[in-house]
Amino acid sequence: MGMEQGAFQLLGYLLVLIQALGVAAAVHAVFTVRTAQGAIAWAISLLFMPYLTLLPYLVFGRSRFDAYIEARRQADLQMHRAMAELDWRPWVEEALTAHDSEAAQNLKVLARLGRQPPLANNRVRLLIDGENAFAAIFEAIAQAREVILLQFFIVRDDRLGRRLQRLLLERAASGVQVFFLYDRIGCHALPRRYVQRLREGGVAMHAFSVSAHSGLLNRFQLNFRNHRKLVLVDGRRGFLGGLNVGDDYLGGNPALSPWRDTQVELSGPVLACLQESFAEDWFWTTRQLPPLLLPERYPAGGVLCQLVGSGPADPQETGSLQFVAAINAARRRIWLASPYFVPDESVFAALRLAALRGLEVRLLLPSRPDHRVVYAASSLYAFEALEAGIRVFRYLPGFMHQKVLLIDGDTAAVGSANLDNRSFRLNFELTLFTVDAAFAAEVECMLQTDFSRSRELDREESRRAHRLKRLGMRVARLISPIL
Structure with a gap:
């Protein structure tokens, strides 16, 4: 009996210690995670589920290790x-x-962000x-x-x-x-x-x-x-x-x-x-x-080429800001292909504002998931994009992994960066921006073919989604800043 009581007492001390470490880690997240959304996601999970999230935070969450x-x-x-x-x-x-x-003048912002000349x-x-x-x-x-x-x-x-x-x-x-x-x-x-x-x-x-x-x-x-x-x-x-x-x-x-x-x-x-x-x-x-x-x-x-390298040691958040700069520079059209569409607030706001300004904004996303949690979060963002007037397409033949951006009739970008927090702030990425009408026309032709092989979403799909599915998408979105 005494041994069992001692074991329970030891377990209680351990649980209290984990809870205390969770509180400390939550405070650390508030002070160190780069985005408010990421800080909130980590802090809430560490406060209420430290037994599940403390170890992942120690491994994944110290994203701004000085x-x-x-x-x-x-x-x-x-x-x-x-x-x-x-x-x-x-x-x-x-x-x-x-x-x-x-278009060439717009590259000056990217040159400052990427610290490479056009x-x-x-x-x-x-x-x-x-x-x-x-x-x-x-x-x-x-x-x-x-x-x-x-x-x-x-x-x-x-x-x-x-x-x-x-x-x-x-x-x-x-x-x-x-x-x-x-x-x-x-x-x-x-x-x-x-x-x-x-x-x-x-x-x-x-x-x-x-x-x-x-x-x-x-x-x-x-x-x-x-x-x-x-x-x-x-x-x-x-x-x-x-x-x-x-x-x-x-x-x-x-x-x-x-x-x-x-x-x-x-x-x-x-x-x-x-x-x-x-x-x-x-x-x-x-x-x-x-x-x-x-x-x-x-x-x-x-x-005309502008290479933009981005990474966690950049003085500015290059990974996210390069897309905000390119989107804000558009005057007629924005076509964007990405396998993981889990944008931060700045990129998502820029896309929605572009649609509200009357630009033709299209998103090309996969129809097959390779990471189900990311796909669920991406689906909720896609439905919200529809509400802002953005056209969203799901590529049907297979998995769509390209990272391509087309702006108006002369600017295109191809690279390694996804539209998610990991590419924006945690990974080293590389994107090539080009200004050339002939090359942009090739990119347009390529994307037109992709759109023709895709299914366009409509606003009713969100309303028809089962409540349990919508709950899953919202939970996935809640943790999307730390995916």
């Missing part, structure tokens, strides 16, 4: 100082835009879906003669992953320098043998990790993931967009097939900015600079 942010900012400063000494791009500044169009005289090619994108990427890699830089959030040891592995080993054996950066959490299932085989074959391969230079506590931090996807070959051909390396992205998952995604191929001065983006992440991980090659020089003309 030691990491300061370490990352210092590393970026060191990297750019080292690059300044190289003077590696003497003529690129000639491509600084002197365009006086309204550059003219580029070539941009639209690559629709994985087969086309990886065919172009593998062709470029096979032709590499000097340096290959690669960065992916997810790499799988499957058929596509092994094709990439073999090609990189061949290039490394022929004397090409290969630098491969992958995210440690995104690639948690990647076998060690895959990485070891590449390293043994001469590929410099490293995992992007929060804890690299920011203290022991951050070894338990699962935020601050590097979600960027890019490939650079000899400083002449670059690729970025939404595709990772895995058979899923070629339609290999029957539940989500066919997979719909978009990538772009770049050449010209903007590759200097793309190399600098890779160099920041590589320097953070290794404290060394990768080789930087002068991009191919093109005559005046071509596509």
Whole structure:
């Protein structure tokens, strides 16, 4: 009897301790979480459900860990100082835009946010879906003669992953320098043998990790993931967009097939900015600079490009503000494709106001969920968008993963950033904005095809939804700031 009483007493002390820690964590969330919505979501859950949410908060919720942010900012400063000494791009500044169009002027805000200049005289090619994108990427890699830089959030040891592995080993054996950066959490299932085989074959391969230079506590931090996807070959051909390396992205998952995604191929001065983006992440991980090659020089003309890199160490909330700036600049049309539509208040307000101003605002979203809680929260936002006059389409053939924005008749954006809090504030992302009527027309044609393969939602669908389903959507939305 005495032992049982002692056990119950110990359990009571433990419960009181967890509740006290929950209160302390709730206060911490109020002071440190960047958005009011996120702070409220964490604080309420920590106060009333600490037994369920305390551990997730310690792992996911410390999104503004000052030691990491300061370490990352210092590393970026060191990297750019080292690059300044190289003077590696003497003529690129000639491509600084002197365009006086309204769309070009709007890029100035993005240039300040992304801390990269808008550059003219580029070539941009639209690559629709994985087969086309990886065919172009593998062709470029096979032709590499000097340096290959690669960065992916997810790499799988499957058929596509092994094709990439073999090609990189061949290039490394022929004397090409290969630098491969992958995210440690995104690639948690990647076998060690895959990485070891590449390293043994001469590929410099490293995992992007929060804890690299920011203290022991951050070894338990699962935020601050590097979600960027890019490939650079000899400083002449670059690729970025939404595709990772895995058979899923070629339609290999029957539940989500066919997979719909978009990538772009770049050449010209903007590759200097793309190399600098890779160099920041590589320097953070290794404290060394990768080789930087002068991009191919093109005559005046071509596509005006603005590369915007965003991340949790930015002085401004670049991930969210770049979309607010682009939406507010629209005068006629906004077409937006995103797999995860869980926007913050600023982005959602900008979209609704655009519709109320009389602009044609369309959203292209998946009809199949790959994350059910996110899909439920996204559905509620979609129904509220309908009430503001925004047209919402669900893509039917398979999972829609592209991140594409079309503004009016001349501005387009393709990148890695989703419309959710994780991309806005917790992940490192990369988005390319372009000003060019011909390229925008290609994006328009692509999206028109996607809309034709979609089902448009109507306002009655929200009213017809079962009460239990609506409750689930509202609960999902309540926790959406911390998804």
